Amino acid sequence: MSIRHGLLALLSRGPRHGYQLRVEFEASTGATWPLNIGQVYTTLSRMERDGLVEPGESDEQGRVVYTITAAGRAEMDRWFSTPVVQSDRPRDELVIKLAMAVAGKNVDVTDVIRRQRTATMRALQQLTRAKRAATEGVAQRLVLDSMIFQAEAEQRWLDHCEAVLKEER
Amino acid sequence: MTVVRLAEVDRVHGEGASAVHALKGVSLEVGAGELVAVMGPSGSGKSTLLNLAGGLDRPTSGAVFLYDEDLAGVRDLAGLRRRQVGYVFQDLNLITSLTAVENVMLPRELDGVRFRRARQEAMAVLGEIGLADMAGRFPDELSGGQRQQVAIARALVGERRLLLADEPTGALDTRAGDEILRILRGRCDAGATVLLVTHEPRYAAWADRVVFLRDGEIADSTDVPLASAR
Numbered sequence: 001m002s003i004r005h006g007l008l009a010l011l012s013r014g015p016r017h018g019y020q021l022r023v024e025f026e027a028s029t030g031a032t033w034p035l036n037i038g039q040v041y042t043t044l045s046r047m048e049r050d051g052l053v054e055p056g057e058s059d060e061q062g063r064v065v066y067t068i069t070a071a072g073r074a075e076m077d078r079w080f081s082t083p084v085v086q087s088d089r090p091r092d093e094l095v096i097k098l099a100m101a102v103a104g105k106n107v108d109v110t111d112v113i114r115r116q117r118t119a120t121m122r123a124l125q126q127l128t129r130a131k132r133a134a135t136e137g138v139a140q141r142l143v144l145d146s147m148i149f150q151a152e153a154e155q156r157w158l159d160h161c162e163a164v165l166k167e168e169r
Numbered sequence: 170m171t172v173v174r175l176a177e178v179d180r181v182h183g184e185g186a187s188a189v190h191a192l193k194g195v196s197l198e199v200g201a202g203e204l205v206a207v208m209g210p211s212g213s214g215k216s217t218l219l220n221l222a223g224g225l226d227r228p229t230s231g232a233v234f235l236y237d238e239d240l241a242g243v244r245d246l247a248g249l250r251r252r253q254v255g256y257v258f259q260d261l262n263l264i265t266s267l268t269a270v271e272n273v274m275l276p277r278e279l280d281g282v283r284f285r286r287a288r289q290e291a292m293a294v295l296g297e298i299g300l301a302d303m304a305g306r307f308p309d310e311l312s313g314g315q316r317q318q319v320a321i322a323r324a325l326v327g328e329r330r331l332l333l334a335d336e337p338t339g340a341l342d343t344r345a346g347d348e349i350l351r352i353l354r355g356r357c358d359a360g361a362t363v364l365l366v367t368h369e370p371r372y373a374a375w376a377d378r379v380v381f382l383r384d385g386e387i388a389d390s391t392d393v394p395l396a397s398a399r
């Protein structure tokens with residue numbers, strides 16, 4: 001997940017200081033990915049090194065306001081116009097666990113599936129409650145929707161595994 | 170308060186070698202204000218369970234209670250169903266020659282309620298689900314989602330506080346489907362009871378409790394207590 005590009009997108013709306021960036025980042029992603037202020041400043045200083053942002057003057061509370069540069073805008077445009085590659089995602093522990101359980105013969109795969117399905121459904125219920133309670137606008141709801149679709153896909157895949165394994169037996 | 174209770178229910182279709190054991194020893198309680206989802210693949214017994222809960226079918230053994238009344242002892246099952254239970258199915262069955270409000274009024278008129286009052290009740294429930302503006306439209310002038318919402322209004326008009334929904338999101342896209350669940354959830358929060366059969370995890374997730382059926386038996390349940398589910 002790219003904090004760098006998220007911050008560039010926020011800075012494209014106007015100059016901001018680190019704390020402001022953190023608050024707005026969390027608001028637009030529904031606090032799904034909490035950022036600590038240290039991450040924000042580390043990222044800002046790397047982006048400054050790469051010429052994507054420029055620090056300005058400190059405000060009355062001593063906070064440095066950052067502005068996006070032309071190179072920063074170009075980088076942000078490139079990010080928005082490039083699709084995310086599937087293989088960039090980390091390995092999925094559940095997939096590995098299930099493959100091992102099936103290959104292992106001495107594990108009750110049905111039980112692994114059943115436990116996981118109930119746990120995933122609980123997570124899905126929590127996400128749905130969060131979505132019902134979501135008040136910070138459409139960006140937040142769509143982030144939660146993304147997680148709902150992912151949990152749903154996992155649930156469907158588990159049902160599929162169960163059906164296939166039942167036939168194989 | 171328990172609205173529906175299934176106690177050790179078995180349902181066998183057919184006899185002898187061709188007998189199909191649709192439900193095996195299923196026990197389930199659904200309380201007032203609760204939304205319970207039943208999930209399972211086709212043939213797992215979901216629809217049989219729903220039909221038994223609503224008195225559309227009788228168990229081979231075990232008992233079904235509706236508001237603490239054993240359905241086995243009820244003579245006028247049709248009357249009890251009509252007064253207390255509302256149904257919503259995937260293939261909605263609105264009458265195409267009647268407007269939305271006339272469809273919603275219909276069960277009340279069958280109950281013997283007079284026209285004016287039936288109309289008031291129908292408008293009230295349409296208003297509660299945000300469909301008052303559509304009252305005068307015919308089914309083919311409504312979207313698929315709106316038609317299903319009218320079916321929900323009809324299922325809950327008057328005194329009915331129990332709604333049995335069999336794949337109510339059927340052919341709807343996810344946005345319209347979410348809206349159906351938002352309405353069902355809202356009705357539960359207002360005191361109604363919903364037993365929902367679905368094979369779609371995203372809709373089951375709106376429930377307080379999700380029950381997984383496999384081969385006629387309850388394989389698992391999320392069992393979230395009502396209080397912490399809100």
